Amino acid sequence: xxxxxxxxxxxxxxxxxxxxxxxxxxxxxxxxxxxxxxxxxxxxxxxxxxxxxxxxxxxxxxxxxxxxxxxxxxxxxxxxxxxxxxxxxxxxxxxxxxxxxxxxxxxxxxxxxxxxxxxxxxxxxxxxxxxxxxxxxxxxxxxxxxxxxxxxxxxxxxxxxxxxxxxxxxxxxxxxxxxxxxxxxxxxxxxxxxxxxxxxxxxxxxxxxxxxxxxxxxxxxxxxxxxxxxxxxxxxxxxxxxxxxxxxxxxxxxxxxxxxxxxxxxxxxxxxxxxxxxxxxxxxxx
Amino acid sequence: xxxxxxxxxxxxxxxxxxxxxxxxxxxxxxxxxxxxxxxxxxxxxxxxxxxxxxxxxxxxxxxxxxxxxxxxxxxxxxxxxxxxxxxxxxxxxxxxxxxxxxxxxxxxxxxxxxxxxxxxxxxxxxxxxxxxxxxxxx
Numbered sequence: 001x002x003x004x005x006x007x008x009x010x011x012x013x014x015x016x017x018x019x020x021x022x023x024x025x026x027x028x029x030x031x032x033x034x035x036x037x038x039x040x041x042x043x044x045x046x047x048x049x050x051x052x053x054x055x056x057x058x059x060x061x062x063x064x065x066x067x068x069x070x071x072x073x074x075x076x077x078x079x080x081x082x083x084x085x086x087x088x089x090x091x092x093x094x095x096x097x098x099x100x101x102x103x104x105x106x107x108x109x110x111x112x113x114x115x116x117x118x119x120x121x122x123x124x125x126x127x128x129x130x131x132x133x134x135x136x137x138x139x140x141x142x143x144x145x146x147x148x149x150x151x152x153x154x155x156x157x158x159x160x161x162x163x164x165x166x167x168x169x170x171x172x173x174x175x176x177x178x179x180x181x182x183x184x185x186x187x188x189x190x191x192x193x194x195x196x197x198x199x200x201x202x203x204x205x206x207x208x209x210x211x212x213x214x215x216x217x218x219x220x221x222x223x224x225x226x227x228x229x230x231x232x233x234x235x236x237x238x239x240x241x242x243x244x245x246x247x248x249x250x251x252x253x254x255x256x257x258x259x260x261x262x263x264x265x266x267x268x269x270x271x272x273x274x275x276x277x278x279x280x281x282x283x284x285x286x
Numbered sequence: 287x288x289x290x291x292x293x294x295x296x297x298x299x300x301x302x303x304x305x306x307x308x309x310x311x312x313x314x315x316x317x318x319x320x321x322x323x324x325x326x327x328x329x330x331x332x333x334x335x336x337x338x339x340x341x342x343x344x345x346x347x348x349x350x351x352x353x354x355x356x357x358x359x360x361x362x363x364x365x366x367x368x369x370x371x372x373x374x375x376x377x378x379x380x381x382x383x384x385x386x387x388x389x390x391x392x393x394x395x396x397x398x399x400x401x402x403x404x405x406x407x408x409x410x411x412x413x414x415x416x417x418x419x420x421x422x423x424x
Contacts, residue, residue: 038299045296048364052357056329146298146368208316208330217331218355221366228298 004271007264011257018253024087025246031142032178032239038143039175039229039236046229053222056215057193059204063211067219070190071166075112077134077156078103079188081172081230082122083238084139089245091173091181091237092121098183099171103131114165116152118231134159142235149228157223160189168223172230173237179244181237188223291323293339295349297367302349309340310363312356321358328358337365 057068080099082092103113115131117123120138127133135155140148159165168189173181207214293310295303310321313335321328332354339347354367 041300042298044301045298045366048294048296049355049366052329052355052364052366055327055357055359059327203327206326206328208314208319208328214329214331218329221355221368225298 004264004267007260007267011260011264014253014256014260018250018257021246021249021253025243025250028239028243028246032236032243035142035232035236035239036175039232042225042229042232046225049218049222049225052218053191054194056205056218057191061204061207061211061215063215065212065215065219066161067189067191067215067223068193073106073109073111073166075114075165076106077114077116077159077165077168079116079153079156079168079170079172079227079230080118080122080126081170081227081234082117082119082125083234084120085238086121087245088238088242089248091241092125094181095171095173095183096122096125098185100129102169102171102185114159116156118149118152118227119234140231142239144228144231144235146224146228149231150224153224153227154220157189157220170227170230173234175233175236175240178240181241186226188226191219191222289323290342291321291325292362293365294362295337295365295367297351297354302367303339303347305341307339307341307347307363310365311336311338312365313337313351314356319356321356321363324360325358325363327360328356330356332356332365332367337367 078099080095082095086092106113113131115126115133117126117133117136118138118140123133123136123138135152137148137152156165156168160168167187170186170188172184172186174184176182205214290306290308291310293303293305293307294301308323312319312321313333314330315333316330318335319328319330332351334352335350337349337351339349341347349365349367351365351367354365357364357366
């Protein structure tokens with residue numbers, strides 16, 4: 001029986017692969033649950049600080065913070081959030097496509113770009129396309145810490161304050177549900193406030209100690225929280241995408257195994273039939 | 287029941303407190319402020335210390351924060367804490383031990399994944415130690 005042994009080896013090897021993808025699927029599923037919990041836990045802070053910032057933007061302050069003032073766009077900063085590891089389907093590819101779209105759009109307006117990356121995939125991608133990467137953070141783990149986000153964000157904010165860049169965009173994945181993750185581009189700075197009609201009357205805060213210091217503090221936290229939220233959300237996206245990719249891989253391996261098994265059985269049956277007909281033929285000759 | 291004000295205390299990781307209080311005391315950078323219902327809009331950074339709530343019936347609630355932001359609107363007080371940990375949750379020995387453990391893990395470099403985890407642990411431990419020391423100084 002020719003090729004029987006080869007087919008058997010092939011089946012074993014596919015089975016081994018299937019075991020790995022199955023294990024990765026289950027690991028990703030359990031990590032996803034944790035990542036989702038963390039994502040929901042960090043949301044209230046992000047929402048509250050967004051409310052405070054919208055109040056600030058609607059307050060009639062004499063002091064206008066640089067983060068709230070629109071400038072002519074000459075150079076822009078992009079903060080890109082990706083995963084550290086691959087095997088998560090098209091998650092990173094879709095994100096980079098979206099980022100490239102934004103960069104091309106800015107390029108048409110003759111805007112120069114500098115990039116801050118989170119995750120080693122983004123770092124290697126932007127290095128490869130020759131973008132100017134000014135800061136990076138990778139290997140944040142499955143439970144990213146706020147402290148890991150602050151450094152790179154500060155780097156970008158300080159170049160905004162110095163006037164080296166005129167706007168900052170955030171490119172990250174939004175977790176819609178387990179099946180869907182959408183890459184989105186949001187403008188971080190200048191801050192786009194939501195206008196609230198109930199706050200349109202003339203009012204202002206008491207700032208302690210003074211407006212500049214308070215706004216510096218609040219807006220910095222706001223940007224950091226947006227980026228942190230993005231990083232946390234990206235972990236949930238990564239796990240969901242990996243779970244799905246590994247589930248597909250496991251299913252495909254299953255299909256492949258049953259096909260190979262069919263070929264093997266057919267081959268075996270053919271060789272038995274042949275053997276019998278040879279014996280019958282032999283007996284008839286005697 | 288006397289006049290009350292809605293209070294929201296959130297940290298980057300969770301909602302710490304959400305409810306009503308008769309009076310809120312918070313450690314603003316220029317000194318402790320007390321906020322009663324109907325206070326004029328106020329915004330101030332907070333330093334490390336204690337947020338105290340009078341929730342009526344002579345009952346009080348304490349929260350330890352390592353810093354953050356206080357926002358007062360006439361109907362709602364929002365405390366955005368950088369890392370609000372309930373004061374009795376702090377355990378310096380455990381924090382130092384966690385830091386040492388993490389440093390040991392860093393010393394024998396295994397895989398990239400372990401290093402990332404160890405770094406994160408060090409960051410948490412360092413923050414907690416700093417918080418406890420600040421609390422002691424007071």
